[in-house]
Amino acid sequence: MKYRQLTKEQFESLHKEFAQFLATQKIDIGEWNKMKSQNTALVEDELNLFSDLVWDDVLNKVEYLEHFSKTSVNLFKCEKEAVYRIVVTINKEIDLLSEQGYKWLLENPKNTAVDYLKGSKIY
Known part of the structure; x- marks a missing residue:
């Protein structure tokens, strides 16, 4: 299985x-x-x-996947031969699962408490 x-x-x-x-x-x-x-x-x-x-x-x-936690967002784009990922991590007391926390991220994408990671994997 x-x-x-x-x-x-x-x-x-x-x-x-x-x-x-x-x-x-x-x-x-x-x-x-x-x-x-x-x-x-x-x-x-x-x-x-x-x-x-x-x-x-x-x-x-599946073409796109997203996974939210309190302190991070994982975004995936799935293509035939590769998957691409963007990770957004918040290093601050912000809860991205709340409407207020998500709104904060949208309004503060360049804040120093926000880290971005981009990667890909070929299959």
């Missing part, structure tokens, strides 16, 4: 896609119900395989 397994809610929202996936595996509803009661290891394998397919599809479509 490359990624984490989808949550119950995620599986429920993708029930049509999961049924199609099972059909490609030549597993009908009767066979699936039988597997659930008799072979939980195989069920887990199928759930994990479907989860990986979903995550691969989602991640292949």
Whole structure:
């Protein structure tokens, strides 16, 4: 398994896609119900395989990612052969997760308490 397994809610929202996936595996509803009661290891394998397919599809479509914490912002641009990253770090008692802290950053991008780091990684 490359990624984490989808949550119950995620599986429920993708029930049509999961049924199609099972059909490609030549597993009908009767066979699936039988597997659930008799072979939980195989069920887990199928759930994990479907989860990986979903995550691969989602991640292949991602162009931009952002991650905020109280003191930093990580911005990513994902291209076919490389990912580019900008990190903004605040060395001051500012909470970037609050509206006030985010506004402070927008109004003070050149403040000495703000550090920038830029990098990339080719895959």
